[in-house]
Amino acid sequence: MIDDDLGLSGTSTQDRKGFQHLVAEVGLGKVGLVMGLEVSRLSRNNTDWHRLLEICALTDTLILDEDGLYDPGFFNDRLLLGLKGAMSEAEIHFLRARLQGGILNKAKRGELKMRLPVGFVHDDSGKIVIDPDRQIKEAVKHLFSTFKRTGSAYAVVKHFRENNLKFPVHVQSGREIVWKPLYHYRVLQVLHNPRYTGTFVFGQTRTRKNPIDGKVKVQNIPQDQWKVIIPDVFEGYISWEQYQKNERQLTNNAAAHGEEQRRSPAKSGPALIQGIVLCGKCGQRMTTHYHTRNGKLVPDYVCQRQAVETATKHCQYVLGDLVDDLISKMLVEMVTPMSLDVSMRVFEEIRTRHEDVVRLHQTGLERAHHEAELAQRRFLRVNPENRLVADSLESRWNEALRTVTELEEKYERLIVEYKNDLTSEKVEQIRKLAEDFPAVWNDPRTSAKQRKRMVRLLIEDVTLLKTDVIHVKVRFKGGDSMERCVPIPPRVWEIHQTSTEIIERIREMAPTKTNSEIAKELNQLQLRSGTGLSFTGRRVKVLRRDHNIAGLYENLREQGFLTIQELADRIGVHPKTVKNWGKAGILKSRPYNDRRMALYEDPGENLPIKWAKQRSPTWRSKVLNVTESIEEVQYET
Numbered sequence: 001m002i003d004d005d006l007g008l009s010g011t012s013t014q015d016r017k018g019f020q021h022l023v024a025e026v027g028l029g030k031v032g033l034v035m036g037l038e039v040s041r042l043s044r045n046n047t048d049w050h051r052l053l054e055i056c057a058l059t060d061t062l063i064l065d066e067d068g069l070y071d072p073g074f075f076n077d078r079l080l081l082g083l084k085g086a087m088s089e090a091e092i093h094f095l096r097a098r099l100q101g102g103i104l105n106k107a108k109r110g111e112l113k114m115r116l117p118v119g120f121v122h123d124d125s126g127k128i129v130i131d132p133d134r135q136i137k138e139a140v141k142h143l144f145s146t147f148k149r150t151g152s153a154y155a156v157v158k159h160f161r162e163n164n165l166k167f168p169v170h171v172q173s174g175r176e177i178v179w180k181p182l183y184h185y186r187v188l189q190v191l192h193n194p195r196y197t198g199t200f201v202f203g204q205t206r207t208r209k210n211p212i213d214g215k216v217k218v219q220n221i222p223q224d225q226w227k228v229i230i231p232d233v234f235e236g237y238i239s240w241e242q243y244q245k246n247e248r249q250l251t252n253n254a255a256a257h258g259e260e261q262r263r264s265p266a267k268s269g270p271a272l273i274q275g276i277v278l279c280g281k282c283g284q285r286m287t288t289h290y291h292t293r294n295g296k297l298v299p300d301y302v303c304q305r306q307a308v309e310t311a312t313k314h315c316q317y318v319l320g321d322l323v324d325d326l327i328s329k330m331l332v333e334m335v336t337p338m339s340l341d342v343s344m345r346v347f348e349e350i351r352t353r354h355e356d357v358v359r360l361h362q363t364g365l366e367r368a369h370h371e372a373e374l375a376q377r378r379f380l381r382v383n384p385e386n387r388l389v390a391d392s393l394e395s396r397w398n399e400a401l402r403t404v405t406e407l408e409e410k411y412e413r414l415i416v417e418y419k420n421d422l423t424s425e426k427v428e429q430i431r432k433l434a435e436d437f438p439a440v441w442n443d444p445r446t447s448a449k450q451r452k453r454m455v456r457l458l459i460e461d462v463t464l465l466k467t468d469v470i471h472v473k474v475r476f477k478g479g480d481s482m483e484r485c486v487p488i489p490p491r492v493w494e495i496h497q498t499s500t501e502i503i504e505r506i507r508e509m510a511p512t513k514t515n516s517e518i519a520k521e522l523n524q525l526q527l528r529s530g531t532g533l534s535f536t537g538r539r540v541k542v543l544r545r546d547h548n549i550a551g552l553y554e555n556l557r558e559q560g561f562l563t564i565q566e567l568a569d570r571i572g573v574h575p576k577t578v579k580n581w582g583k584a585g586i587l588k589s590r591p592y593n594d595r596r597m598a599l600y601e602d603p604g605e606n607l608p609i610k611w612a613k614q615r616s617p618t619w620r621s622k623v624l625n626v627t628e629s630i631e632e633v634q635y636e637t
Helices: 017-027 046-059 075-108 134-150 153-162 184-192 240-253 305-310 320-381 387-421 424-435 437-442 448-458 500-509 515-524 537-546 552-558 564-571 575-584 617-636
Strands: 033-035 062-065 068-070 120-122 128-130 166-170 177-181 200-202 205-209 216-220 228-230 277-279 287-293 296-303 316-319 459-466 469-476 481-487 589-591 598-600
Touching (some): 046 062, 068 075, 134 184, 134 240, 153 184, 184 240, 296 320, 320 437, 320 481, 448 459, 500 515, 500 537, 564 598, 575 598
Parallel strands (some): 033 062, 277 459
Antiparallel strands (some): 062 068, 166 177, 296 316, 589 598
């Protein structure tokens, strides 16, 4: 008897222990007859059914249903069983098509009941309405208003945490609501759900089943592929336009969202246009690099996507501090006429934010009072002699009272902080500060992240193109654009470059003087190099090499002077002999560097002979004395 698969579909063997046990027993030859009411009871998957038939044919196992007895080893019986399996598989297809068709037709009328998100309930007539619980309604509204103000799901979570606010969550087992800390994934679920706009939506996901392991995978599909979208079916928390705006904001905040992503969320670094800067050459989004200069973090904007993908050079590398300074000046010039309007918006924003937080804490305190009163009434209605129940109800009442006390303390503390934060003096300071946008912008208390958020409220994107100057094109939110140019500062070596006048002096002296002689003369004139140092022969040599200045050697060679080796080869003597002739004055030489290396004047046809020194009387007497001494020794022998 196989009864393990009750309530499970026969479309797959996944998780069907009974069918797997049946196949195993048949394969081991322990079964002689398989009995079932109909084929669909065994399997609605034709592949699994034919595999069972093959095993039955190999083990001589018979199959019995309400229509008769079959032997899979015979062709006719196997053909009939295969036809029954195909009909069973088609039957499940028709059943599924009818069910899905009915669901889709009901969804097209907007009458399909689905699980409602937090903040909505069904009334007595079955109509979808906003949850009458004021605390739940205020919590959901506060989530949307906080995201509209901050533009970041992470900032919403941070705001709820800092203000000790909780968010309602449905318990899986029913409609009961529990209050839990708000998490990032929960914020995304609420923001991505179009039902908060009062729109009935069906077909947001696509379900695919893995044929290998049987696991079901749910995929989100684009909005233009949703099957049903019926706007304004019930009252919502936000408009459809605001929902679309939130979706675009979340897409822009995703730094690694697709190939066409050109924006990233504002971060805490000092780069002013981080995430909204585009390359003027290839159109890709430029990334931000930081380096330290004089103990300060300085940004640079780099276009490196193609470089990373193709292992080539960077497309562009732009100094970020120059561009950020230009953007700052541009905003200060543009925003100043709107300062009074900014002042009122800032004040209203701060006041509304505090009122929302106070109202949420107040509704939570009211709920805690109500639960404490319920616990008190339950305790008073119980029989005092039934101590098992009375003790439990009393502990619940005490716990509710402790919760009320904690919430009251938090509420009073919040009221005190609210009064301290929004005193009349501080309100006046906010107004005066907001009226002067340059003061707000340049205030050291204004963080880099706050400046970036100001920039993103006004600027859509910035395009950079580096040529001989940096071309900056700013596109504003309203569609207007502005172009400016930023000069590229000279490099360090250009700043410390030796002046042109000194280079020209070196060029004039180089054909007739060595490096040390040039350096000595420059120092006598009290001239200094680009780094402020005195000249040496080595520094003059480096300057001549960098500016391609010909020296004394090149000048002498042009005049026909020969090297020591060239002259030795021409006369047919050793180079040392040529050097000695130069010292003796027989050949004219001229030093061409500081190591006293010399070039020799071409003697023409008057070449010196090897024994040129024999012409002197001293040399001749020395040779005669040596000859006479040799002849005397030979005569005696």
